[in-house]
Amino acid sequence: MRNISMSVIRRLPKYHRYLRDMINNGIDRTSSRELSDIMGFSASQIRQDFNHFGEFGQQGYGYNVRHLYDEISKIIGLNRSYSMIILGVGNIGTALSMYNFGNYGFELKAIFDNDVSKIGRNINGREIMSMSNLEKYVAKNPIDIALLCVPAKVAQGVADRLIISGVRSIWNFTSVDLVGPDNYIIENIHLVDSLMTMTYLLNEE
Amino acid sequence: MRNISMSVIRRLPKYHRYLRDMINNGIDRTSSRELSDIMGFSASQIRQDFNHFGEFGQQGYGYNVRHLYDEISKIIGLNRSYSMIILGVGNIGTALSMYNFGNYGFELKAIFDNDVSKIGRNINGREIMSMSNLEKYVAKNPIDIALLCVPAKVAQGVADRLIISGVRSIWNFTSVDLVGPDNYIIENIHLVDSLMTMTYLLNEE
Numbered sequence: 001m002r003n004i005s006m007s008v009i010r011r012l013p014k015y016h017r018y019l020r021d022m023i024n025n026g027i028d029r030t031s032s033r034e035l036s037d038i039m040g041f042s043a044s045q046i047r048q049d050f051n052h053f054g055e056f057g058q059q060g061y062g063y064n065v066r067h068l069y070d071e072i073s074k075i076i077g078l079n080r081s082y083s084m085i086i087l088g089v090g091n092i093g094t095a096l097s098m099y100n101f102g103n104y105g106f107e108l109k110a111i112f113d114n115d116v117s118k119i120g121r122n123i124n125g126r127e128i129m130s131m132s133n134l135e136k137y138v139a140k141n142p143i144d145i146a147l148l149c150v151p152a153k154v155a156q157g158v159a160d161r162l163i164i165s166g167v168r169s170i171w172n173f174t175s176v177d178l179v180g181p182d183n184y185i186i187e188n189i190h191l192v193d194s195l196m197t198m199t200y201l202l203n204e205e
Numbered sequence: 206m207r208n209i210s211m212s213v214i215r216r217l218p219k220y221h222r223y224l225r226d227m228i229n230n231g232i233d234r235t236s237s238r239e240l241s242d243i244m245g246f247s248a249s250q251i252r253q254d255f256n257h258f259g260e261f262g263q264q265g266y267g268y269n270v271r272h273l274y275d276e277i278s279k280i281i282g283l284n285r286s287y288s289m290i291i292l293g294v295g296n297i298g299t300a301l302s303m304y305n306f307g308n309y310g311f312e313l314k315a316i317f318d319n320d321v322s323k324i325g326r327n328i329n330g331r332e333i334m335s336m337s338n339l340e341k342y343v344a345k346n347p348i349d350i351a352l353l354c355v356p357a358k359v360a361q362g363v364a365d366r367l368i369i370s371g372v373r374s375i376w377n378f379t380s381v382d383l384v385g386p387d388n389y390i391i392e393n394i395h396l397v398d399s400l401m402t403m404t405y406l407l408n409e410e
Contacts (some may be wrong), residue, residue: 196218
């Protein structure tokens with residue numbers, strides 16, 4: 001079991017975004033009430049969320065925006081860098097290889113595919129490596145996050161290789177619900193599920 | 206208020222995926238128990254979910270996979286096509302313009318940007334149109350879904366134009382929490398939030 005519930009964890013990036021906007025707008029000081037007004041969570045939920053991690057505010061003063069932002073950045077783990085690899089350079093893999101994930105210290109280290117017509121080609125200044133070199137590469141270069149962008153039918157097989165070779169987490173862009181060991185970190189972006197939620201709602205009206 | 210809760214609605218695409226896999230694997234018949242084993246929802250939740258929409262199974266027989274798949278496809282709204290536009294052709298917008306959203310009848314109709322160096326260029330066989338023509342275009346071509354891929358600082362402004370001009374829903378790839386009228390359909394893909402959830406978990410261990 002994790003100490004902090006996933007619903008709290010998933011709110012942290014949102015606090016981070018709103019506090020960054022406040023800094024950019026020159027706002028020094030805020031309160032759970034004010035954050036509640038702009039974010040749509042209740043003030044008491046916001047105070048509870050922060051209390052899981054420490055005492056960030058002062059009675060009668062509220063929160064120093066910069067301090068709260070820095071603390072939440074640390075809690076999210078943005079005080080260090082993360083090594084990434086991409087598996088599969090179809091449309092989404094190609095896009096992600098060019099995507100700028102903010103200036104948060106994410107370092108794309110290598111890109112793999114098993115299509116011989118792609119291996120050796122350059123993408124955004126990086127050579128596409130053969131998937132057969134995956135284990136050898138990861139043994140020498142510890143990887144925090146693998147972006148899984150391979151076709152659905154090979155997704156679990158590639159995920160198994162990533163897990164066994166010691167890659168610490170998988171950001172899953174395939175349509176497959178991957179299976180891994182307990183507490184192994186798998187985060188899903190199911191684009192088609194998201195789209196089908198919209199089509200349902202479009203027909204409900 | 207919607208009739209069906211969002212948590213039920215968000216499970217429908219997952220049923221759709223698993224039933225499609227069953228069809229592909231030649232499986233004719235299933236039960237809530239069997240679906241529970243492979244999907245991780247409880248059998249009673251699965252029966253409850255289906256009961257919102259009708260009687261799809263038979264006591265003692267279970268479900269006919271093909272029939273259930275067809276019914277869920279209809280409920281999701283996959284028995285018709287959807288018109289789409291893309292706003293903003295940075296990295297993610299470009300990728301999405303090439304992405305194949307399955308064979309579910311999504312039709313990318315037009316692509317807009319306001320960068321003069323991009324307007325008029327071709328992307329995947331489609332000419333990039335000027336954002337200034339958005340309202341005129343949408344008035345002539347009803348649009349179901351707008352893929353919003355513009356920079357964060359202009360996101361709400363472009364969303365307002367989409368809503369006013371009658372685009373029926375927004376698939377939001379920006380980092381902004383958009384504001385729209387009650388019940389206006391906005392579906393978010395917050396890539397950076399997803400990534401920060403991972404970094405949190407990577408540091409929790």
